[in-house]
Amino acid sequence: MPRIRPEFTKSPYFVDEPGNWHLKPGAPKALKVEFENYLSSLEDVDEPGTINGVQIDYPFYH
Numbered sequence: 001m002p003r004i005r006p007e008f009t010k011s012p013y014f015v016d017e018p019g020n021w022h023l024k025p026g027a028p029k030a031l032k033v034e035f036e037n038y039l040s041s042l043e044d045v046d047e048p049g050t051i052n053g054v055q056i057d058y059p060f061y062h
Contacts, residue, residue: 008035 008014013027014035023035 006034006038008038 013024015022
């Protein structure tokens with residue numbers, strides 16, 4: 001399932017270089033916070049039985 005495109009990617013301060021996403025100098029503080037939070041979320045481990053790190057319990061029908 002594709003993820004929703006983060007709002008910061010639509011900002012003129014966002015630089016989408018392959019393997020080197022960053023913000024241009026002078027980016028607003030709120031944009032910096034959103035960007036850092038997004039990058040931190042990428043470090044969450046997705047394990048089997050989880051969706052974006054959240055454990056999913058499946059009902060078993062017999």
